[in-house]
Amino acid sequence: MDKKKEQNLKVFAARIRLETARMVCNLGFGHLGGALSVVDALAVLYGDVMRFDAENPTWEDRDLLVMSKGHAGPSLYATLAMKNFFPMEWLDTLNCPGTRLPSHCDRNLTPGVDMTTGSLGQGTSTAVGMALGKKLDGKTNRVFLFVGDGECNEGQVWEAAMFAAQHKLDNMIWLIDLNGKQLDGKLSDVIDLRDIRQKFEDFGFAAVSIDGHDVVAIRDAIDSVGSVKDKPGCIVLNTVKGKGVPYVENIELNHHLRFTPEQIEKIMCEAEEGLRNAEKEACGD
Amino acid sequence: MIKIIYDGTAETTSHKEVFANTIESLMNEDDRVIFLDADLMNSSGMYKLWKEKPERVINCGVAEANMMGIAAGLSAVGRTPYVHTFGPFASRRCFDQVFLSIGYAGNSVRIYGSDAGVTAEFNGGTHMPFEDMTLMRAIPGAHVFDLADGVQFESVIRAVKDLPGVTYMRSTRKQYRKIYEKGSAFEIGKGCLLNEGTDISIIACGLMVSEAMLAADLLKDEGISAEVIDMFTVKPIDKDLIVKTAKKTGAVVTSENHNVIGGLGDAVAACLMEENVAVPFRKHGVQDLFGQVGPINYLKEVYGLTAKALAETCKKVLKEKKQ
Ligand SMILES: Cc1ncc(C[n+]2csc(CCOP(=O)(O)OP(=O)(O)O)c2C)c(N)n1
Numbered sequence: 097m098d099k100k101k102e103q104n105l106k107v108f109a110a111r112i113r114l115e116t117a118r119m120v121c122n123l124g125f126g127h128l129g130g131a132l133s134v135v136d137a138l139a140v141l142y143g144d145v146m147r148f149d150a151e152n153p154t155w156e157d158r159d160l161l162v163m164s165k166g167h168a169g170p171s172l173y174a175t176l177a178m179k180n181f182f183p184m185e186w187l188d189t190l191n192c193p194g195t196r197l198p199s200h201c202d203r204n205l206t207p208g209v210d211m212t213t214g215s216l217g218q219g220t221s222t223a224v225g226m227a228l229g230k231k232l233d234g235k236t237n238r239v240f241l242f243v244g245d246g247e248c249n250e251g252q253v254w255e256a257a258m259f260a261a262q263h264k265l266d267n268m269i270w271l272i273d274l275n276g277k278q279l280d281g282k283l284s285d286v287i288d289l290r291d292i293r294q295k296f297e298d299f300g301f302a303a304v305s306i307d308g309h310d311v312v313a314i315r316d317a318i319d320s321v322g323s324v325k326d327k328p329g330c331i332v333l334n335t336v337k338g339k340g341v342p343y344v345e346n347i348e349l350n351h352h353l354r355f356t357p358e359q360i361e362k363i364m365c366e367a368e369e370g371l372r373n374a375e376k377e378a379c380g381d
Numbered sequence: 382m383i384k385i386i387y388d389g390t391a392e393t394t395s396h397k398e399v400f401a402n403t404i405e406s407l408m409n410e411d412d413r414v415i416f417l418d419a420d421l422m423n424s425s426g427m428y429k430l431w432k433e434k435p436e437r438v439i440n441c442g443v444a445e446a447n448m449m450g451i452a453a454g455l456s457a458v459g460r461t462p463y464v465h466t467f468g469p470f471a472s473r474r475c476f477d478q479v480f481l482s483i484g485y486a487g488n489s490v491r492i493y494g495s496d497a498g499v500t501a502e503f504n505g506g507t508h509m510p511f512e513d514m515t516l517m518r519a520i521p522g523a524h525v526f527d528l529a530d531g532v533q534f535e536s537v538i539r540a541v542k543d544l545p546g547v548t549y550m551r552s553t554r555k556q557y558r559k560i561y562e563k564g565s566a567f568e569i570g571k572g573c574l575l576n577e578g579t580d581i582s583i584i585a586c587g588l589m590v591s592e593a594m595l596a597a598d599l600l601k602d603e604g605i606s607a608e609v610i611d612m613f614t615v616k617p618i619d620k621d622l623i624v625k626t627a628k629k630t631g632a633v634v635t636s637e638n639h640n641v642i643g644g645l646g647d648a649v650a651a652c653l654m655e656e657n658v659a660v661p662f663r664k665h666g667v668q669d670l671f672g673q674v675g676p677i678n679y680l681k682e683v684y685g686l687t688a689k690a691l692a693e694t695c696k697k698v699l700k701e702k703k704q
């Protein structure tokens with residue numbers, strides 16, 4: 097990837113972070129930690145990889161994305177708004193009465209959201225069904241699936257994984273957000289995943305493990321696992337829950353947070369600083 | 382003995398605190414009591430106890446079906462499991478495990494499904510159980526409770542400790558309005574008469590009990606005398622009390638923070654039909670709809686779960702009574 101593109105993706109990611117923080121802070125509470133950890137992968141997918149038409153969000157030939165960790169809705173909404181799927185003003189309505197942007201992703205409400213999620217585990221099977229359907233139709237659409245590491249506790253994830261490998265669904269890529277935490281804290285204190293990349297490889301995937309905040313590594317990984325024939329792809333994203341907002345990163349139990357006005361100011365300052373730094377890097381070149 | 386202290390004010394203790402404190406004290410009283418959660422210790426109020434007593438408080442991770450099976454196995458070897466997860470994940474997400482591994486296999490597990498109905502608020506439709514009582518009622522021998530306040534919740538958590546089979550308790554994790562004086566003890570299968578009336582009976586459960594009390598006030602202003610019953614014990618239900626109140630007032634409205642299909646309303650209707658009591662009747666509750674995201678007061682308005690909407694329903698039913 098050329099330097100310019102890399103810098104642009106970094107700026108895009110920093111913007112998504114800032115908008116995500118703004119949405120959650122507007123409300124005063126939410127799943128900010130888990131929304132922030134997937135941002136760099138979202139930036140690469142929507143900024144450089146996926147085929148879509150924001151004017152026609154249900155275009156048949158689009159690539160599909162399932163956010164199975166549905167509580168990361170806010171960062172997906174910020175991404176979609178910046179890609180013109182709907183007006184930026186909608187971001188102010190997160191979780192408000194009658195909103196089209198609910199805490200958890202809902203395909204019936206939000207343009208660009210391809211599947212309803214929120215009950216962990218279920219997004220995996222639905223994504224597999226989409227990939228199977230497109231494959232049976234002889235189409236070239238790809239399906240991208242985000243799965244939480246805690247979410248991998250659900251047996252359904254592994255049922256879906258076995259099926260995807262059995263049916264050689266090489267038109268889908270699973271992105272496992274390995275931020276090392278679930279709701280009750282560290283995975284190692286709740287249900288340890290051990291070597292998650294190895295598990296997916298053993299389940300029949302082309303699987304790699306990378307720095308989930310490195311846009312170049314993400315792009316390269318998509319190309320590498322995506323080009324393996326007859327195997328679904330799996331990218332283990334080594335991430336930090338709350339990434340980009342040090343204040344949130346440093347809270348031990350940072351799954352669902354409620355913020356005071358002082359904390360909100362701090363969070364917004366840090367997210368703004370993140371964007372300034374990304375922009376500075378882009379300009380300095 | 383129960384004592385009513387309802388005055389329209391909110392409770393001061395959250396139901397998750399009530400839950401955690403009661404489970405802790407049951408653990409001290411009975412070595413067999415064990416608690417399981419599915420990555421929601423920090424939501425159920427059990428986080429501290431999990432860290433303190435890892436051999437009595439078990440975190441199953443985000444794997445509700447697995448948790449129900451593990452609880453069933455623990456029961457089979459002589460433990461007394463209590464489990465918690467959000468209501469939808471305690472019921473529809475793992476119904477077959479609850480039905481078969483616990484119910485059919487003759488094991489005994491007590492389940493707290495939190496965030497009853499609209500109290501799931503900002504977690505939205507995926508997390509909003511309007512059908513958990515329907516599912517659980519259909520399990521042979523199951524006990525199903527929708528709690529009206531924390532005092533009642535504590536009493537029921539204790540009362541179900543040695544019950545056989547599936548026990549399901551639904552409630553908020555936050556606060557409702559206070560209804561009962563601390564220490565009130567409730568009997569399984571016996572509803573509570575909260576307000577005597579002569580024109581119409583409101584039979585409510587859970588969140589809707591205090592709304593029913595408010596509705597009775599609204600109706601009183603219009604010269605209508607409403608009897609209010611708290612039917613927290615949805616299964617087994619208090620048939621005698623239902624028949625008695627229906628015969629006394631000659632009109633019945635049920636009220637629940639739940640779909641009207643298969644919940645309290647259907648249970649009361651079946652009772653009345655089987656006892657040949659024909660009176661004007663309505664099921665007030667969620668009218669065959671999915672949940673959605675929003676603040677509680679908005680959701681109560683949207684689904685008609687307010688005292689005002691309940692009072693309107695009562696007035697409609699009363700018109701039929703007069704004809
Ligand atoms: C079936 C189900 N069980 C429980 C929950 C409640 N819940 C929401 S997020 C979460 C933790 C998820 O951890 P992870 O997948 O690692 O998400 P992240 O840490 O990346 O936010 C839990 C238990 C849920 N949404 N769905």
